[in-house]
Amino acid sequence: MSSEPVTIFRETIKGLALALAEAAVDHHAFEKPLPVCELARCRATCCHDGVILSPEEAEVLSQDCEGIIELEDGRLKTETVAAPLGHLANDFPAHFPKTRCVFLDEKHRCLWQIRGVQEGRHPWFYKPTSCWMHPLILKTEADRPLLTLLSRSEDKVGFATFTQCGRSKTGAPPARESLKMELEMIGRISGRNFYGELNGPPGFLSEASDITSG
Numbered sequence: 655m656s657s658e659p660v661t662i663f664r665e666t667i668k669g670l671a672l673a674l675a676e677a678a679v680d681h682h683a684f685e686k687p688l689p690v691c692e693l694a695r696c697r698a699t700c701c702h703d704g705v706i707l708s709p710e711e712a713e714v715l716s717q718d719c720e721g722i723i724e725l726e727d728g729r730l731k732t733e734t735v736a737a738p739l740g741h742l743a744n745d746f747p748a749h750f751p752k753t754r755c756v757f758l759d760e761k762h763r764c765l766w767q768i769r770g771v772q773e774g775r776h777p778w779f780y781k782p783t784s785c786w787m788h789p790l791i792l793k794t795e796a797d798r799p800l801l802t803l804l805s806r807s808e809d810k811v812g813f814a815t816f817t818q819c820g821r822s823k824t825g826a827p828p829a830r831e832s833l834k835m836e837l838e839m840i841g842r843i844s845g846r847n848f849y850g851e852l853n854g855p856p857g858f859l860s861e862a863s864d865i866t867s868g
Contacts, residue, residue, distance in 0.1 A: 736752065
């Protein structure tokens with residue numbers, strides 16, 4: 655990779671980068687077994703309801719195409735359509751609406767990710783932040799942000815832990831390994847080696863990464 659930015663949404667990630675730089679890391683959460691994303695099996699279940707966008711994300715993406723809508727509360731979001739027969743995963747959660755983001759192709763691939771690859775950029779260059787971060791969670795209600803993964807009991811909205819890439823599965827690799835690309839992405843944004851912190855030998859961790867959760 656060159657020194658080119660990994661995302662076009664520079665303003666959107668500024669606050670995220672600052673929060674990540676000072677965040678504690680929930681090492682226990684990243685030990686849970688988590689499957690690596692398999693589009694052929696999950697059929698982009700995590701994209702079933704589209705995604706909320708920052709104003710910058712909505713502005714940039716709407717320059718090239720339609721598919722961005724404004725909700726009644728003023729938030730901006732990618733549009734969804736009814737999922738065609740056979741486009742939902744076999745274990746698609748019953749409480750999820752049977753829809754899919756308009757920016758998915760017939761093979762359940764993100765069109766924005768395809769564009770990034772075709773242009774020789776980072777695959778997530780055009781991909782909205784909330785999309786590529788899933789299922790990573792940055793909790794900010796405490797004095798110090800915490801990078802973690804939700805457990806089923808913590809998943810109050812019934813989303814992250816019901817998707818294949820956010821649902822723990824016996825025999826899968828630990829999340830610190832299966833989420834390598836996501837951890838490296840937030841590392842490049844923040845200038846901090848999250849993947850190394852979670853996978854390095856004892857004594858690797860810096861004071862800034864010590865766990866604060868119980």
